[in-house]
Amino acid sequence: MRREIARFAPGDVDGYERFLKASEAIFKVGFEELGDVPFDSWRDMARILPDMGVRVSGFAHFAHNQFADSSTDPSKKPRYGGLSPLGKELLKEMNRLGIVPDASHSSDQVLDDLLALSTTPVPMARWLAEPAPLAMNS
Secondary structure, X not given: OHHHHHHHOHHHHHHHHHHHHHHHHHHOOEXXXXXXXXXXXXXXXXXXXXXXXXXXXXXXXXXXXXXXXXXXXXXXXOXXXXXXXXXXXXXXXXXXXXXXXXXXXEOHHHHHHHHHHOOOOOOOOOOOOOOOHHHHHO
């Protein structure tokens, strides 16, 4: 990517480097998914996330979990048809705590639920629905 920036916008390489350093700090305060909760209760975990600096979290990753359907579950079949009832509770708590719900890796139905129910924006921070030719060649 640095090579492409240098080729298309030589004056922006330093800015790109600064952006990368700032991005590293930002993405250290996010969870990929909350599916494997290392606490007795996800509510206990959610309450301490802001103190840990977490500001964004996904709901699912490679497989369905107690909160949501994944876009890549090996079964190829939805479990909940979007967010589970527990996932909807988690979303409310995340919204209350100021944690942004990330739709990456979740099913299309989860994205629909998040867009309908969330009081915050819903990014897709790490997402490709299908491998794009440009992404495959870079």
